[in-house]
Amino acid sequence: MGVKPDGGRVVLPSRGSGAGWEALFLFPMASGLKPRYRSHYSFFMFFQSLLPRPEIGANSFLFDFDGTRVVIDSGMHPKYTGSEALPLHEPLGFDALDGIILTHAHLDHLGSLPLLQRRHPRTPVFLSEGTAHLADIMLHNSVNVMTSQSEELGLTGYPLFTHDEVNEATRQWSLRGLRKGFEIGDRGVRATFFDAGHVLGAVGVQFDTPMGTVLHSGDVNFEEQSIATAADFPRTGVDTLVLEATRGDAPRDPEYTRQREALRLAAVIRETLRRGGSVLIPVFALGKSQEMLILLHQLVKAGEIPSAPVFLGGLSTKVSATYDELTHRSRRLHQGFSLLRELPDLQFSARPRRGKSRSAMQYHPGAIYALSSGMMSENTVSNEFAFHFLANPANSLCFVGYADPDSPAGRIKNTPQGYPVRLNENREPVLLNCPVETFDFSGHSDREGLRSYARDLKPRRIILVHGDPPALQWFQRTLSEDMPECEVTIAMPDTPIPLF
Numbered sequence: 001m002g003v004k005p006d007g008g009r010v011v012l013p014s015r016g017s018g019a020g021w022e023a024l025f026l027f028p029m030a031s032g033l034k035p036r037y038r039s040h041y042s043f044f045m046f047f048q049s050l051l052p053r054p055e056i057g058a059n060s061f062l063f064d065f066d067g068t069r070v071v072i073d074s075g076m077h078p079k080y081t082g083s084e085a086l087p088l089h090e091p092l093g094f095d096a097l098d099g100i101i102l103t104h105a106h107l108d109h110l111g112s113l114p115l116l117q118r119r120h121p122r123t124p125v126f127l128s129e130g131t132a133h134l135a136d137i138m139l140h141n142s143v144n145v146m147t148s149q150s151e152e153l154g155l156t157g158y159p160l161f162t163h164d165e166v167n168e169a170t171r172q173w174s175l176r177g178l179r180k181g182f183e184i185g186d187r188g189v190r191a192t193f194f195d196a197g198h199v200l201g202a203v204g205v206q207f208d209t210p211m212g213t214v215l216h217s218g219d220v221n222f223e224e225q226s227i228a229t230a231a232d233f234p235r236t237g238v239d240t241l242v243l244e245a246t247r248g249d250a251p252r253d254p255e256y257t258r259q260r261e262a263l264r265l266a267a268v269i270r271e272t273l274r275r276g277g278s279v280l281i282p283v284f285a286l287g288k289s290q291e292m293l294i295l296l297h298q299l300v301k302a303g304e305i306p307s308a309p310v311f312l313g314g315l316s317t318k319v320s321a322t323y324d325e326l327t328h329r330s331r332r333l334h335q336g337f338s339l340l341r342e343l344p345d346l347q348f349s350a351r352p353r354r355g356k357s358r359s360a361m362q363y364h365p366g367a368i369y370a371l372s373s374g375m376m377s378e379n380t381v382s383n384e385f386a387f388h389f390l391a392n393p394a395n396s397l398c399f400v401g402y403a404d405p406d407s408p409a410g411r412i413k414n415t416p417q418g419y420p421v422r423l424n425e426n427r428e429p430v431l432l433n434c435p436v437e438t439f440d441f442s443g444h445s446d447r448e449g450l451r452s453y454a455r456d457l458k459p460r461r462i463i464l465v466h467g468d469p470p471a472l473q474w475f476q477r478t479l480s481e482d483m484p485e486c487e488v489t490i491a492m493p494d495t496p497i498p499l500f
């Protein structure tokens, strides 16, 4: 156990009394000393979720290894704005971290990084080459989105950071390769990146410390996708596993194969194009867009779908260019394949600036639209586009990944065909006339995949993160039954958890 014997007493930060928080966080600020000099807690190693709520959102986690303090990820919640969307970074103080690690460039892990770096300007940020390229693109895009939000929604304090600040922040970024350990601080803590198979650049992180070994999974996929190879994680020697739980709330169809899913998608596309409609696939700009482009290319080559124009959003295009640039330098399938050059029917929609030319996205029959952030959030180009698209029964809407139930995407999923659905608070509902299909091309392992990895690894402790409450609870119950000797804990806000 990672508790410190203190003259016969066991000192554990406790929730509720506030004593733990004060002791762990406020004391170093008040004294002006970095935590490593606090002899009182010098043997204490703990994990602390910095999320304001137990859910998938503004991911950020503190690892304190006997005073060597490392924060993994610094996300922003896509559904909220202002401080509600941010991790709880205030208790960390200022200039008091030995390292920041970024697992990958999705905004729920990255979106508030410049704000964390503003508080810890001298702290190195360790990340993979792919993540560095992508994070730069995503953060600058984020500044543009926040600037529009400040104009359109009148949000005060927006943008939360500027382009200059992003440029300044990147000076502290330090690239690290896969499976090459590096020191953090000067007290014997080593970190090693392992390919997480999730999106380009995504890693899990192993910490080797004098008291034990921790593996933080990050977002992970143990199965091959169309571009991403399966995760390449350590199989032994881990004492504590910090595990993502995204897909814990539902089992996958036991008959599932990616191949079968691809053929099902092909059938919908074929039929839609045959009747003169178009297909809309809402995708995240990073990861899902590129996976879908390769998949569409493969389906055309195999004769499963006819060649059709594919429209791609502006951010997806920039991210795809990075996939192409790093095609020989990243662990991936189809090395050397260029998404933007070798897909002849690819067309790029010039993404209109918000509030400037809202109708710029043109509808063409017989096309495939892979639009980023489409219907995931309101006030986006593809939300606007979807408004007209959904009313046309010749079209098809194909979901290929996770959709928050409270988002427009989630509302569409829960609306029967022929019924009205509200895409945007400020507009009338639209009739959902086009068929809606759902496919599973998730970038995350399904719950049985994570379960069997954990069982094989046999850690003594598992800490569950990155899931909605039912997902976290399924993992806690199931893994506790699978491994009675293993302590399985759900990471809760404000509650430090001993690491060993």
Ligand SMILES: [Zn+2]
Residues within 6 Å of the ligand: 104, 106, 198, 219
């Ligand atoms: Zn992710």
Ligand SMILES: [Zn+2]
Residues within 6 Å of the ligand: 106, 108, 109, 219, 466
């Ligand atoms: Zn995530």
